[in-house]
Amino acid sequence: MIAFLQNLIDAVSLGSIYALTALGIGLLFGILRLINFAHGDYITIGAYALIVPSADVTARLMIGELPLVVMTPLICLIVVVVALLSDVLVFRPLRRASSPTLMIASFAVSYIIQNGVMMFYGARPKAVDLWSGANTQILIGDLRVPMLQLIILVVTLVLMAALTLFLRKTPYGIQMRAAAEDFRMATYLGVRGNLVIGLAFAISGILAAAVSLLYTTQSGSLSHTMGLPLALFAFVAVVVGGMGSLVGAVVGGFAIGIIVTMLQAYLPPELRAFRDAFAFAFVILVLLVRPAGLVPSRTTFERV
Amino acid sequence: MGALLTVDDVHVRYGDLVALREVSLSVAQGEVVCIIGPNGAGKSTLLAAVAGGVTPWRGAIRFGDVDVVGIRPEVVARQGLSLVPEGRHIFGTLTVDENLRIGGFIHKGRADAKADYERLLELFPRLRERLNFPAGRLSGGEQQMLAVARAVMTRPRLLLVDEPSLGLAPRIVDQIYEILLDLRRREGLTLVINEQSSNRILKHADRIYVLRGGRIQLEGRAADLADGEAIRSAYFGFGSPATLEGVAP
Numbered sequence: 001m002i003a004f005l006q007n008l009i010d011a012v013s014l015g016s017i018y019a020l021t022a023l024g025i026g027l028l029f030g031i032l033r034l035i036n037f038a039h040g041d042y043i044t045i046g047a048y049a050l051i052v053p054s055a056d057v058t059a060r061l062m063i064g065e066l067p068l069v070v071m072t073p074l075i076c077l078i079v080v081v082v083a084l085l086s087d088v089l090v091f092r093p094l095r096r097a098s099s100p101t102l103m104i105a106s107f108a109v110s111y112i113i114q115n116g117v118m119m120f121y122g123a124r125p126k127a128v129d130l131w132s133g134a135n136t137q138i139l140i141g142d143l144r145v146p147m148l149q150l151i152i153l154v155v156t157l158v159l160m161a162a163l164t165l166f167l168r169k170t171p172y173g174i175q176m177r178a179a180a181e182d183f184r185m186a187t188y189l190g191v192r193g194n195l196v197i198g199l200a201f202a203i204s205g206i207l208a209a210a211v212s213l214l215y216t217t218q219s220g221s222l223s224h225t226m227g228l229p230l231a232l233f234a235f236v237a238v239v240v241g242g243m244g245s246l247v248g249a250v251v252g253g254f255a256i257g258i259i260v261t262m263l264q265a266y267l268p269p270e271l272r273a274f275r276d277a278f279a280f281a282f283v284i285l286v287l288l289v290r291p292a293g294l295v296p297s298r299t300t301f302e303r304v
Numbered sequence: 305m306g307a308l309l310t311v312d313d314v315h316v317r318y319g320d321l322v323a324l325r326e327v328s329l330s331v332a333q334g335e336v337v338c339i340i341g342p343n344g345a346g347k348s349t350l351l352a353a354v355a356g357g358v359t360p361w362r363g364a365i366r367f368g369d370v371d372v373v374g375i376r377p378e379v380v381a382r383q384g385l386s387l388v389p390e391g392r393h394i395f396g397t398l399t400v401d402e403n404l405r406i407g408g409f410i411h412k413g414r415a416d417a418k419a420d421y422e423r424l425l426e427l428f429p430r431l432r433e434r435l436n437f438p439a440g441r442l443s444g445g446e447q448q449m450l451a452v453a454r455a456v457m458t459r460p461r462l463l464l465v466d467e468p469s470l471g472l473a474p475r476i477v478d479q480i481y482e483i484l485l486d487l488r489r490r491e492g493l494t495l496v497i498n499e500q501s502s503n504r505i506l507k508h509a510d511r512i513y514v515l516r517g518g519r520i521q522l523e524g525r526a527a528d529l530a531d532g533e534a535i536r537s538a539y540f541g542f543g544s545p546a547t548l549e550g551v552a553p
């Protein structure tokens with residue numbers, strides 16, 4: 001029982017990371033019909049921004065050394081700038097392009113960022129000790145909970161609540177939801193398309209930056225491809241949850257986190273190497289039963 | 305002439321398909337102009353072109369003193385032109401209240417938007433009862449009312465309405481026309497309305513254009529066309545339009 005609860009906590013914390021990543025991807029998909037694979041690389045940028053640029057294997061902290069209240073906004077700012085730049089330089093000129101074209105452009109952005117990181121920081125993974133204090137364990141009954149996992153969960157919940165409030169209560173949030181549902185109609189009513197899209201990129205940048213910090217603290221390592229598996233699993237989460245639904249992205253993120261962790265824990269050892277194959281088989285199963293995802297979006301996809 | 309809207313020799317293409325050719329029309333301040341035509345005539349395309357939704361391949365469109373060809377819809381909307389598109393395009397997952405407020409975000413002065421909001425709810429009491437409903441759950445007639453109210457929230461000088469009667473019971477359509485004409489009386493709104501049939505239009509419109517096959521077949525004052533004969537032949541293409549009276553240039 002204790003072992004199961006322990007696994008569940010791992011699952012929820014991994015699920016939180018996927019959910020945050022999936023939210024960033026889902027938000028852009030909602031408004032732009034863009035599946036942004038470069039989202040994972042925004043996370044990579046946020047992580048590398050913590051250290052001194054050099055090809056050394058041992059990373060020396062730079063921004064990562066600053067107090068939390070300075071470091072967090074600074075990392076957010078850097079990732080937001082990168083996200084906005086990718087919009088202005090790549091996606092804005094492609095505004096009238098089809099979804100597949102946009103997705104391929106996002107692959108290009110992804111490679112450019114990865115190669116840029118490799119140029120400045122070298123290709124080898126680096127060890128980094130961002131916040132060793134976070135690994136202390138808290139005893140809840142017989143359960144040992146790493147403090148970091150609690151922090152991850154709390155940060156995720158806070159960010160989700162903040163995003164919900166923003167989308168429901170502020171004029172820009174309402175405009176973003178309108179644009180996600182029917183972009184053309186929103187512009188007929190004077191909603192500024194580029195502004196709303198820029199906002200979506202900025203918010204997905206903030207979500208990516210949060211993942212940068214949490215994930216780097218947890219893994220203690222950096223690599224120029226570290227964002228790829230995150231983006232891939234988050235994309236799967238978006239599909240499982242239901243394309244175009246933010247609630248779906250979150251549900252999908254937690255579902256994937258739980259499936260992957262539980263498979264890792266309970267698959268017979270000789271099958272564990274195939275964990276991801278089992279996870280994807282499960283995804284296919286879900287989609288066979290519910291082709292529109294777990295939380296189908298009511299959004300219509302028609303355009304005039 | 306003080307035309308509020310001038311469309312001059314406009315051609316619109318979708319790939320190889322030419323949806324509008326040599327379309328010219330003008331709308332004066334305060335007029336109610338109706339465009340009628342059968343399915344696929346190009347009526348919706350014409351309104352979309354005026355509102356910035358599709359870019360003409362050739363021709364000029366002036367709204368007030370501004371050439372709006374190639375200008376994005378949100379910028380056209382800020383000039384004071386609002387489109388209620390065919391099929392209403394309500395934001396179904398947003399509440400009625402949110403749908404309405406979207407239209408008001410154009411204006412920085414929040415007090416104005418608030419006053420517009422209250423005034424429109426007076427006009428549309430049924431919307432007031434359903435303010436916190438998801439708009440997707442409104443009936444078709446209520447959605448059409450919401451679409452009109454939402455467009456008026458942008459404070460247009462020119463309101464384009466694409467087939468307001470689509471799929472609605474005649475009684476509801478009458479109500480919607482009443483409100484549109486009321487808005488015109490009270491606020492000096494200029495109206496361009498698309499319809500497939502002329503029966504209601506002949507009562508309410510000042511002038512009528514008949515569009516078929518992407519061309520204007522007939523233009524005239526509603527009073528002069530009241531017997532419906534000229535409209536019928538232009539609409540169905542009996543005889544040559546050039547022999548009819550009041551043919552557009």
Ligand SMILES: Nc1ncnc2c1ncn2[C@@H]1O[C@H](COP(=O)(O)OP(=O)(O)OP(=O)(O)O)[C@@H](O)[C@H]1O
Binds near residue numbers: 318323342345348349
């Ligand atoms: N987005 C589009 N892409 C390609 N062709 C289009 C598009 N929109 C309209 N068309 C074509 O252009 C022509 C004119 O269409 P439009 O919708 O303007 O006609 P309409 O007069 O509004 O018809 P209806 O009364 O059925 O609404 C039609 O042949 C239609 O098939």
Ligand SMILES: [Mg+2]
Binds near residue numbers: 347348349390466467
């Ligand atoms: Mg039409």
